[in-house]
Amino acid sequence: MSYSLFEATHQELNPAIGEYTRLEWTRENPQTGRKLSLGAERIWTVIAIDEYRLTEKTQPEFEAEASLFLNHCALEDTTLPERYQWKQVEIFQENPLAILQLFISPEQVLIQSSVHFYGKRVKIGENLRNYHHQRREMIPIPWRVSRIDSYQPQPEQNPYYCYAAVHIAHCIPVLIPQTFKESDTSTFSPVLQLNQ
Numbered sequence: 001m002s003y004s005l006f007e008a009t010h011q012e013l014n015p016a017i018g019e020y021t022r023l024e025w026t027r028e029n030p031q032t033g034r035k036l037s038l039g040a041e042r043i044w045t046v047i048a049i050d051e052y053r054l055t056e057k058t059q060p061e062f063e064a065e066a067s068l069f070l071n072h073c074a075l076e077d078t079t080l081p082e083r084y085q086w087k088q089v090e091i092f093q094e095n096p097l098a099i100l101q102l103f104i105s106p107e108q109v110l111i112q113s114s115v116h117f118y119g120k121r122v123k124i125g126e127n128l129r130n131y132h133h134q135r136r137e138m139i140p141i142p143w144r145v146s147r148i149d150s151y152q153p154q155p156e157q158n159p160y161y162c163y164a165a166v167h168i169a170h171c172i173p174v175l176i177p178q179t180f181k182e183s184d185t186s187t188f189s190p191v192l193q194l195n196q
């Protein structure tokens with residue numbers, strides 16, 4: 001099986017309906033033209049696909065998927081500019097070290113994702129955090145990184161990439177510190193974090 005990551009391309013996302021990314025496991029290679037939802041309300045179409053190959057495992061004894069397919073999605077019935085003008089591509093051209101990190105649970109559910117412009121990868125043993133809008137600060141959430149699988153784009157593909165690498169951070173559940181009440185962690189949403 002392979003990872004298949006679906007990501008909204010070029011358009012502005014709507015955080016209110018959860019338009020960020022969608023992660024699936026597939027036996028077949030993905031195809032352009034597929035229709036799907038990213039979030040609750042709008043329909044998207046896969047318009048291009050990039051393949052990323054496994055290059056590093058922090059714990060070799062664990063089996064990892066050999067490929068990750070990045071599916072670029074556009075809103076149904078819209079026309080995008082040329083690929084080199086996509087917002088994600090322009091951001092990557094300005095930040096060539098930019099990486100995407102996907103944090104998943106033991107059941108392979110996407111917990112959260114983040115983009116780091118300077119290529120700083122999360123470390124084994126780090127606890128996940130998320131932005132608490134009411135408190136206006138980052139707070140811990142009950143997950144810790146246990147291993148990381150790293151993927152890089154295939155060089156023979158389109159030269160206009162969005163990420164220098166994609167890292168799958170496998171997470172395990174942990175208790176959060178006593179200083180944070182349960183109600184403090186219930187108001188976050190798994191948003192895409194942009195880290196400088």
